[in-house]
Amino acid sequence: MRATLRWAQADLRTHRGEALFIVLATAGIVASLLLAAALFGYATNPWQRVFTQSHGAHVWIHTGPSADAARLAELDGVAAVSGPYPTAATTVESRGTRATVELRGTVEPPGSGRPLLTAGRWLDPAEPDGVVLESSLARSLWAEPGDILTLPGTVRTLTVLGVADSAEPRYRPGEQPGLVWSLPSTVRRADGRGGQVIGLRLDDPEDTDYAVQRAVTVLGSGAVSEVSDWRQARAAAQGDNRLLGQVLGLFGLGALVAAALAVHGAIGTRIRGHLRDISVLKAIGFTPGQVVRIFLLQHLAFALLGAVVAAALTQALGRLIPGRLGDAVGVWQGLPGHTAALFAVPVAAVLFIGATTGLAAWRAGRVPPVPVLRAAAPLGGRLSGVARGALGLRVLGLRLPPALVLGWHKAFTRRPRSLATVSRLALPLLLIVVALSAWTTIDRFHSRPEQIGLAAALTVRADESLSDPDARTLLAQNPRVAAVHPGVEVAALVPGQTGTIALRGLGTRRDPYPFSLAEGRPARGPDEAVAGQGLLDLLDVRIGDWVRMTVGAQPQILHIVGRSIEPENGGRVISTSLDTLRENDPGLRPTLYQLQLRPHADPHRVAAELTASAHGRFDVHPVTNPADGLSPLRGVVVGLIAVLALIGLIELLTAIGGTIREGERDLLALKAIGLSPRQITAVTVTATGCTALAAVLVGSTLGMPLAHWLIDVQGRSSGIGAGVAQGPSPVLLLLFGTAAVLGAAALAALPAARSGRRRLADTLSAVA
Structure with a gap:
């Protein structure tokens, strides 16, 4: 045991940076998972607590x-x-x-x-x-x-x-x-x-x-005018907190997998680089089981330390986080399941990391006590025909630098190992692309609300003393108002009379309301309507179907010709023109007005001006933007990107160390053919850059469709519907990829330079 501890202590002194990164990455992952648990508890349990303590009713029925x-x-x-x-x-x-x-x-x-x-x-x-x-x-x-x-x-x-x-x-x-x-x-x-x-x-x-x-x-x-049940109330109470919890949980689990794979790769690379040390350990009496335990327990200790730090910081400082996250942690700490989650999440994360590192540690136990003689061929293998052709290739009259060709060849010559390295590095990059897509989608809600079903910026309800023409005149007189759309919104009973939906009549056929459509076409003709995803799911209907609903004692039959993006009422909205509703009720008058404002107009200022001009006969409210409740998600995304970048850095350092160790025998051959230490350094830097470039391409190629799918699935489950996802711009992706490749090359420059300046005697001892 004393020898085991002394070897572990010596190894820790040699690889302090790697150990620190593993601890920090584990701490970030466990903190993300704990915050996700807090947000889930905050989203569900406050409503459940009120419902239980108040002996709540499951159904509320409004009648005449x-x-x-x-x-x-x-x-x-x-x-x-x-x-x-x-x-x-x-x-x-x-x-x-x-x-x-x-x-x-x-x-x-x-x-x-x-x-x-x-x-x-x-x-x-x-x-x-x-x-x-x-x-x-x-x-x-x-x-x-x-x-x-x-x-x-x-x-x-x-x-x-x-x-x-x-x-x-x-x-x-x-x-x-x-x-x-x-x-x-x-x-x-x-x-x-x-x-x-x-x-x-x-x-x-x-x-x-x-x-x-x-x-x-x-x-x-x-006799029934409206019905609401406990499921609708619970969904409204959960709101955006559940989305935040889902995002944190998803990325926390993804980061946990990425970190486990990174640790697995780090152990595998260290084992390949310390074959002689492991052989010496076995030669002096260490059993294969002891060698496995050394590597496994060492990395479990790193993961355990990170998990304990994350749990302690979340428990002590979590409620001090500004905004909704801090409130969620404060509520969560008072819930019955808090202690169990605070213990179970770190333990599960540590066990998961331990399980994925067990295979690499088992390989260490299989190393023979007598080192096997290495093959005489260079580790990089023979040059392929493409590589040999590239050495003689000229571009714009200039010969390609040998370091560039040899670096590319070195990065991809061992396909299984190269593919594993690229895959492990691509996973955190893929998750970063998904996080950037979530950020861009939130920005889209703020910068272009008309594309996600929020064409109007203000909703105005006029006093009954104002006639419809007078109200429209007062609203249109404001120079910052671009369009006024009269409308009506009523509660309607769905077929089967098991719940209510929102039936809206907005705009007229001459001046239609600009609905944001994800599928189908606008409602132009009589009895045509567009519906939100929540309504389609509730009634189990599709575009092209006819639906019947009841408004009071009056039936209303509409033909769904399109799916609109509806961020309100859980998407349980069906919208048609005011003219269509007037066909059943000619005396129907508008009860609200949706106002489109001119570019750069301040909704709050316009609301104050309208209220003053109508002498209090207007009730003006800004249209609620779902992104307003998602503002904490920006900080979450930044934190997740930092954790994922840290995991990627661990994998990158592992790849650099493995490339340098495996290139020690090539060093003699490179110097023999006349390459200078600077060119030898360029070979390693190029190999690292090519690996990073391949990971960026894989992460971006897979991350974009994955991000769209995840966001659309969330939009569909919330009732808004698919079609709201917005990926990062090509410029942002190019900057992200360039920063990743250049950062990897810069990170490899210093250790590669040290390796390139090694003396021949040191190199001979390394390959002996």
């Missing part, structure tokens, strides 16, 4: 005020009922910010779907104008207990008594109204459209679709 919703308590499979509660749709304002809300009348907190107070107190009959806001609505309004809310167009005010968490869908401006709990008397005094809502908690959550279908059958489709 005359429907007998209480009958739903008698349905089979319904374990508990929340409500029915009277509701009213209205608008509230706080500190200049408006929000469309649903007032829900109740006195006592319900037993099922109970709001969880996070600040303030519950409703008090002694304060008839007191309300409790759902937490996401409170954040949007910058409201807290004690603040006063106004109802635009009236002199009434509401006092915020508390803020509460709820497992129902969160407030989204222009898409999902905010939830406000109030006394029934407050709801009755509201001027908005009235109705009622009831929540059903089921014995089996998997029976949600069936329960909704039964409920709609009992009440009648005309």
